Amino acid sequence: MTAKAKEVARGVYQVGLRGVNVFLIDAGDGLVLVDAGLKGSPAHITEAIYSLGRLPQDVIAIVVTHTHRDHVGGLAEMKRRTGAEVWMHPADAALVRDGLYGRPFGPGRDRASRAITRAMNLLPASRGEPVAVAHEVSDGEVLPFDGLRAVHTPGHTAGHLALLLPREGGVLFVGDAASNMLRTGLSPLNEDVAGAWRSLRSLAALQFEVACFAHGRALRGKASEAFRELVRRFETAAAQTPGPGAA
Ligand SMILES: [Zn+2]
Ligand SMILES: [Zn+2]
Helix, strand or coil, X not given: CCCCXXXXXXXXXXXXXXXXXXXXXXXXXXXXXXXXXXXXCHHHHHHHHHHXXXXXXXXXXXXXXXXXXXXXXXXXXXXXXXXXEEXXXXXXXXXXXXXXCCCCXXXXXXXXXXXXXXXXXXXXXXXXXXXXXXXXCCCCCECCCCCCEEEECCCCCCCCEEEEECCCCCEEEEECCCEECCCEECCCCCCCHHHHHHHHHHHHCCCCCEEEECCECCEECCHHHHHHHHHHHHHHHHHHCCCCCCC
């Protein structure tokens, strides 16, 4: 597999890996890597960095949206290759520091996601190499990388962060707060599905032109309107079927 860096906004590159995307942001002083992919991803991410005419040492920070193995599996190795420090929300930083790559998921909101959740929760706890996290990031914090702002979006995991880059009308790194596989929606797996909906609503209140998903294609142009439409659809459906699932 050759990892290509595809420019989705000015100086924002999506690197498609096996089932997951990571992103490189040209922040002027260097590159910021958003998420580190799976255990086998670092070679591909490094290749993508070279394809931009840059070196692994040009990565000045690794910002992690949350602790799941498709986002932190390659983290220890990318940290070694780049020498960059890791930035994360404390609730998920606590896991990765202990080499624990996820918590059990909560009950799903429909039959299909309940079945997936049950199956996933039967698997042994996901473990991997412990990684030091130098910088704990809280909600609303503006990181010293071109105004990149953290938005705490708990639900998929307790310490999930989305990131908003104030560039070209706003570029949102959604992480797994939503996915865009067949269509835009919540991830089928969440620690707390009601919290995930609340987080999606808070993202929909932001202004952004481009949405970059860890899973699925980027939305380019009026992306925040698509989020607002999604929330409207959900609220209409929830109003019609009271009971579990209504956040
Ligand atoms: Zn995840
Ligand atoms: Zn994921």
